[in-house]
Amino acid sequence: MSDILDDDLELRVGTLQLTSDNANADNRLDNASDAKSSNKNKNQLNANPSVLSGADSLSSSTSSFAGRDARAEGISNPEPRNASEPERTVYPRYDVPFNRENIKDFFTFRKGVVENAIQECITALLFPEDGEYLGSWLLTEITLWDNEKERIVLLTSRLVMTIKYDFIAMKQLDFKKTYLDDLDTIAIGELVYPPSSLVPERNLRGVRLMWNKGEPLSLKTAWNPFSQDVPFLTFASHPIFWHKDTEGMKDSLFSSEQERDGTLEERAMYDMETFAQKLQRAIESMPSSTCCIHHSPIVIQSYLGVTSLLHNKISLGFFKVRGKFSF
Numbered sequence: 094m095s096d097i098l099d100d101d102l103e104l105r106v107g108t109l110q111l112t113s114d115n116a117n118a119d120n121r122l123d124n125a126s127d128a129k130s131s132n133k134n135k136n137q138l139n140a141n142p143s144v145l146s147g148a149d150s151l152s153s154s155t156s157s158f159a160g161r162d163a164r165a166e167g168i169s170n171p172e173p174r175n176a177s178e179p180e181r182t183v184y185p186r187y188d189v190p191f192n193r194e195n196i197k198d199f200f201t202f203r204k205g206v207v208e209n210a211i212q213e214c215i216t217a218l219l220f221p222e223d224g225e226y227l228g229s230w231l232l233t234e235i236t237l238w239d240n241e242k243e244r245i246v247l248l249t250s251r252l253v254m255t256i257k258y259d260f261i262a263m264k265q266l267d268f269k270k271t272y273l274d275d276l277d278t279i280a281i282g283e284l285v286y287p288p289s290s291l292v293p294e295r296n297l298r299g300v301r302l303m304w305n306k307g308e309p310l311s312l313k314t315a316w317n318p319f320s321q322d323v324p325f326l327t328f329a330s331h332p333i334f335w336h337k338d339t340e341g342m343k344d345s346l347f348s349s350e351q352e353r354d355g356t357l358e359e360r361a362m363y364d365m366e367t368f369a370q371k372l373q374r375a376i377e378s379m380p381s382s383t384c385c386i387h388h389s390p391i392v393i394q395s396y397l398g399v400t401s402l403l404h405n406k407i408s409l410g411f412f413k414v415r416g417k418f419s420f
């Protein structure tokens with residue numbers, strides 16, 4: 094009887110010891126798994142550095158982008174994308190600004206106006222020390238406060254020049270030089286708003302040039318609508334781009350190949366994508382440049398935007414005919 098009890102006790106003790114060892118082993122495995130998962134998450138966060146003026150701007154824009162895709166497809170909880178699957182490029186649904194009749198009120202829609210203004214700016218403002226001339230455009234600048242402004246943009250091998258031009262009096266009012274050596278980041282992608290913003294989405298692509306070295310804006314700059322120290326520029330295509338229609342030219346039996354090429358070149362003058370491509374080539378051809386180029390959504394930090402909505406609705410940043418007045 095005592096032998097049986099001794100064997101039973103030895104068996105129970107052995108069982109408890111094995112169970113404890115297994116539990117410790119399982120805990121070690123779980124801890125190792127958690128550590129790997131934590132390191133993986135950290136690496137994923139580090140792999141997506143902020144490309145805008147804020148520490149969490151990129152993550153905000155990404156979640157906002159995914160949320161809109163889910164709403165567009167009618168999915169309340171989209172399934173997570175497999176890490177092994179290639180990321181798909183998402184292009185926005187463009188909302189064509191203005192209509193054909195309203196666009197004719199723009200002074201820049203008149204034939205020869207933009208070309209003459211650009212030639213005047215090149216002659217008066219560019220010098221040999223500014224580098225090789227690469228191209229010129231009429232684009233829409235989007236300010237820190239989400240206001241749209243009509244701007245001539247000149248690109249050379251050394252700088253980007255942004256020019257405020259009076260297309261009524263036909264004279265340049267102001268200009269700003271941004272040297273390519275000073276740029277640390279260029280972002281090309283859809284213009285989006287933070288998830289908590291009440292501003293309707295633009296459905297528009299843009300390009301942002303930055304020289305803030307990843308630092309967020311100071312309060313003095315962020316809350317001053319007249320600040321000249323904003324360390325980035327944001328451009329989109331000019332509204333005329335969507336109304337320089339080439340379909341009629343393509344279908345016409347009486348139009349020559351030279352005329353069609355001329356129309357395409359004229360349309361490219363208002364195209365942000367063409368400017369972004371030439372800017373990227375200029376950066377890549379500079380051996381000393383440390384500028385990073387990201388293709389990702391660009392966050393416009395506007396949350397209510399009543400003033401900017403009114404400003405952009407009546408296109409105060411553009412020179413156009415407004416009833417009996419022109420300004």
